Amino acid sequence: MEQSISKKQLxxxxxxxxxxxxxxxxxxxxxxxxxxxxxxxxxxxxxxxTEMLDLIAIAQSSPGAVAVNGAIVVGYKLCRIPGxxxxxxxxxxxxxxxxxxxxxFYTLFQENEAVQALLSGMRSGVGAVIVSVVWDMGSGxxxxxxxxxxxxxxxxxxxxxxxxxxxVLIILICIILAAAKAIITERRGSHK
Numbered sequence: 448m449e450q451s452i453s454k455k456q457l458x459x460x461x462x463x464x465x466x467x468x469x470x471x472x473x474x475x476x477x478x479x480x481x482x483x484x485x486x487x488x489x490x491x492x493x494x495x496x497t498e499m500l501d502l503i504a505i506a507q508s509s510p511g512a513v514a515v516n517g518a519i520v521v522g523y524k525l526c527r528i529p530g531x532x533x534x535x536x537x538x539x540x541x542x543x544x545x546x547x548x549x550x551x552f553y554t555l556f557q558e559n560e561a562v563q564a565l566l567s568g569m570r571s572g573v574g575a576v577i578v579s580v581v582w583d584m585g586s587g588x589x590x591x592x593x594x595x596x597x598x599x600x601x602x603x604x605x606x607x608x609x610x611x612x613x614x615v616l617i618i619l620i621c622i623i624l625a626a627a628k629a630i631i632t633e634r635r636g637s638h639k
Contacts, residue, residue, distance in 0.1 A: 458526055458533045464491070465518050465537030472514070473569050479514040480506075481580040487521055494524060500587050508618050514538055599624065 464486055472479045480503050488499045502524060506516035515538050522534030549556060556562045588596050599621060606612040 454526065454529075458529055460491075461522060461525060461530055462533040462537040465522075465534045466540060467537075469514060469518075469538045470541040473573065477513060477580055478573055478576045479517060481576055481583065483517050483521060484580075484583060494521070496587060497591075498524070500584060503584070508622070595628075 468479055468482050468486060472482055483503070484496070484499050487494050488496050494502070502520040503517060506513055506520050509516045515535060518534035518538035519531050522530035522532070524530070526533070585600060588600055603617050603621065606617055607614055
């Protein structure tokens with residue numbers, strides 16, 4: 448019984464954490480990544496930083512919204528299927544209501560100069576948060592002091608930013624590299 452109470456409390460905290468993050472996050476999925484790290488790694492200590500980087504990598508490489516995918520992987524890590532359900536619910540309720548309200552007043556928002564100025568200012572803040580996420584994730588990779596992930600990170604950046612290679616192709620190449628590494632590691636382990 449004690450275990451079910453703690454699981455219920457964990458599910459409740461997970462739901463309200465994702466609800467809060469989703470309600471007060473403007474700028475899309477990449478902004479919520481930084482806030483999820485702050486909430487689940489730094490504040491609640493439910494996940495360690497390396498594991499959070501892995502979960503975010505999975506969320507970003509999966510089809511769909513990064514915020515929802517992030518909620519899915521964190522929810523599954525913490526409470527399996529019930530965690531997925533409650534974290535998704537918390538992540539989608541705020542945008543659903545906000546978009547429903549805004550759609551009713553779309554013309555009013557579109558033509559209002561104050562709203563347009565507010566949205567323009569928010570874009571600057573979103574840019575800063577995205578830079579923070581890139582810095583946190585990049586420094587986490589560099590701290591591991593493994594040459595392959597650092598080279599992959601730099602090559603992916605150069606391929607996308609300078610060579611204008613489609614990000615989907617870069618993700619597919621990274622998946623192939625990761626699968627090849629896993630197969631090689633497994634074969635080496637089975638030969639010992």
